């Protein structure tokens with residue numbers, strides 16, 4: 159395998175053999191000869207603080223319904239204050255615990271819209287946004303990202319047109335999946351201003367926020383921290399599930415700047431949908447998982463850099479702009495001649511599973527999303543397999 163490997167002691171120091179034992183979606187929903195590089199799970203050993211907390215839960219056989227949300231709220235608020243200089247519970251701020259971000263988005267949408275309403279999103283964008291919206295009888299209103307080949311930016315004029323045309327909700331992905339773009343403060347402020355002027359709600363999905371790369375030019379700015387307008391129109395959603403790789407433990411939080419802004423029609427017992435192990439893990443992540451997270455962020459940034467020469471060597475036809483956040487690489491494969499959905503050819507001929515570009519909405523045709531939240535060896539193997547799809 160590659161000369162410079164993921165070092166021992168690294169959270170990413172995992173082997174293919176042990177990963178194949180995992181029952182998580184990424185690893186169990188593929189055939190035995192396929193290397194999975196699709197859904198957003200990382201191949202990492204968990205943070206020591208989280209392992210310890212989960213062992214405590216096991217030792218206590220504490221597997222009942224989710225407990226009182228306060229420890230999670232306090233832990234999240236402490237993390238947000240330290241890392242982003244943002245106090246989500248300042249004044250009348252309110253944090254609510256829920257099962258996951260998907261439940262939160264859909265529950266908010268259900269509470270504030272009627273079937274046929276339009277929800278704006280900025281494709282290519284996280285593929286599950288589409289079924290969440292259409293499943294409620296709502297209509298996705300695409301305002302594609304601009305300058306994708308330079309990392310991407312919001313089309314503020316397009317957003318204004320969409321709002322003027324009656325869009326009820328803006329579903330922001332910040333930082334952006336799959337582009338790995340960290341939204342600038344002024345763009346967030348502009349969206350807030352426009353949403354307020356047109357009476358729209360902004361749901362800011364900030365799930366990837368703890369994973370901004372240490373060397374990123376821009377740091378993460380929480381939507382609710384940008385302006386009074388943002389605090390009036392915004393609901394932010396966070397979770398430790400991406401940054402600490404806890405998706406299966408089921409815990410997310412929603413934040414509003416004033417508790418009166420929770421839509422009245424939202425289900426009262428949302429916090430019962432969280433998992434109790436998610437609660438143990440979230441408290442440990444936000445309070446004791448910072449050092450581990452810093453190592454992981456550094457390594458992801460390295461992986462994003464290592465991918466460039468790797469593609470140049472094995473797949474020179476693929477274009478890739480390094481992300482500034484998270485562990486997803488958005489690959490422009492249009493020059494490879496593999497058609498609209500190159501992930502299909504990579505799977506069929508290379509036995510490596512990427513996420514299909516077209517599912518990310520307009521702008522996804524001819525693209526595929528590679529998960530680089532793994533060891534250097536496994537990322538290298540994924541690229542080799544992709545390249546082998548061209549040879550056959």
Ligand SMILES: Cc1ncc(COP(=O)(O)O)c(C=O)c1O
Nearest residue numbers: 198258259260284335363365397
């Ligand atoms: C932007 C974004 N939002 C939401 C999710 C899903 O989060 P959850 O598992 O909390 O529903 C993901 C998962 O990859 C994501 O990338």
